[in-house]
Amino acid sequence: MRIVAIKCLSVSIPRVKELKVAYATRTVYNGFLLQLVTDTGLTGLGEAAPNFEVCHETLEGTAQACQAMAPLVRGSNPLTREAILEKLEPWRHVAAAALAAYDIALWDLAGKSAELPIRDLIGGYRQAIPNEMTIGIKDLAETVAEAVSIKASGMYAEIKLKLGLDPNLDVKRVHAVRAAVGPTFPLHVDANQGYDREGALRVLQALTGAGIDFAEQPVPAEDTESLQWVSDRSPIPITADEAVHTPEDALALVRSHACSMLNVKLQKVGGISRALDILAIARAAGIPCMIGCMTETPVGIAAGAHVALGSPVVTHVDLDGGVDLAFQPATGGIEIQGDQLTVSDRPGLGVELNDEYSNRFANEEALQ
Template sequence: MKIKQIDIYAIHLPLVEPFVISYDSYDTMPSIIIKMTTDTGIVGYGESVPDDHVTGESWESTYAVLKHQLAPAMIGENPLEFEKIHDRMNRIIRDVPAAKAAIDIACFDIAGKALQVPVYQLIGGRFHQKFPITHVLSIGSPEKMANEAAERVAMGYRSFKMKVGTEVMKDVARIQAVRERVGADIAIRVDVNQGWVNAATTLRGVRALESLDIDWLEQPVKADDIDGMVEVKSKTWIPLMIDEGLHGVKEMREIIAKRAADKVNIKLMKCGGIYPAMKLANMAEMAGIECQVGSMVESSVGSAAGFHVAFSKKIMTSVELTGPLKFSKDIGDLHYDVPFIELNEQPGLGVNVDESILEELCKFKDVVKG
């Protein structure tokens, strides 16, 4: 079986409401979808959601890399040879993990369909039966965030990821407001997205948060400040999670060596897809570090890929792949049984893509053929 054609779609996914984090605000989510077709007629879908601040890639650059470099190099390759696919991509261009993730995910979708098994059966088999869904609260006023949290609790949600990362004490006020509104039994995870910059500022916030029973504090310092994470971790009992500071094997080695975090947030867009994500999970498992599969606000395609990784590993203790719940229109049909997610047993990713919606949301498109 060989890759015969790759269609590349640059799309904007419409959000129900703006998604606000420490470094940006989104009214729509830019995404690149690829449709990979083999000479046997099997079709697989992949997705790339780049982020200038996280993966170092823009929407436009990712499209160009796929069109001119990665997609042409994949024509004639066997999509089931994951190691060779990644080696070929890595020899062509350094980094660009979100671009590579699109190719990786499409290959796994094809492999599952060819072998008539879900992707999770290709990477260890299913371990978890279901995961609770964590609702993400965008940055807003304390009252707005507390009101939204209360509404979601009424819908059945039992955990929240709070986006903060502005002025530290204003962020503390937001967290306090949500905790007071939802009570002591609801899990709150705090994601700073590097917004507190350094250890000194973070420790100021940490002291105010230690009485609020926070599940964990995620990436409070700049991504490359691993030593800052070490300092914060040594001075608080609140568990620390690394997100933007972990891309691939190089960072994972340093995190393990310095014991810089209690948890790591593995994202397919940061590491290059399903295959490298499993390598990171195995490294973390050997070091006794819990893992989460996180979200870059992907469509059903990218979100399903992340769920397959999460469902296949015991060391995965949480997921935050809620992109499809944020869109007013999605290209796929990933099903959420709020407040839980349970994967189906369909071959491949288990997602049916509506090509009419894909065309509707498409801003521009190219086809790469053999």
């Protein structure tokens, strides 16, 4: 089996609801879908969802990286994934989203070739994992109303609350949500680097008694010393998110005891393969992981779900990044059963493009 053509589509989809976090407000998804075409008729799908604030990657740069990688991948056997990724190593630190698109597509092809879901290729550890929903930064009344609605839907086993702009309001919102959803419904918080270390500690101490399972990235990503400082003093376990881009980052964080959990996002780390490297480091260190996401389509979301279900290291998921898109270019992949997230047993990602995007790929010229 050889890769004979590579195609890349630009995708722009409005969000029906904006998502406000400490560093940005999201109103639209902009990214790319990648297709690897083989001489056997099998095709692999991947997705690149660049995030400038977290990864310093632009749409233009991601498109250029996808184009530049194509000659190095075309003609390869897609099952020789690590050999291909070695050729793409120069882009690992500068174009993680583009690398993720290629890597996810290679895994999709591997699953289709083996007639197995990616979950089972990774390890097939579990069939389902508790589903989570995120509430962005909103006023107090909106936050509480959304939390009550999420719990009442029965589709989610946990709520994440975004914080990081107004410490006093953040504390009030968290306590109000806890009162509204009851004492046992799982909650955690995410400040998206919004505080300095003293401010982070004040907020976390003020949340003592609110039953918060963990807090994500309270301080700037590059300030590992402050993350460690907060982690040493916080009454709530600390999860590193924006600080984790590479296996080297993960190794440094676990060595310094800067956190109690790692949030691994495929678009941030360069795909499934490098995510598995990070999970292996966490497993050796005895630290659990969560699988998160950017705003993504079912292609990227399914890839994250397969990793979460395949590995025993993953204890939480945050894979709601596509629920508020105005339309979906693909179907399949993840499934919701009660408040649990699972994937189909179809080979590979288990995702199918809709007719519009199938036709767009059919008419798209291959990258040269």
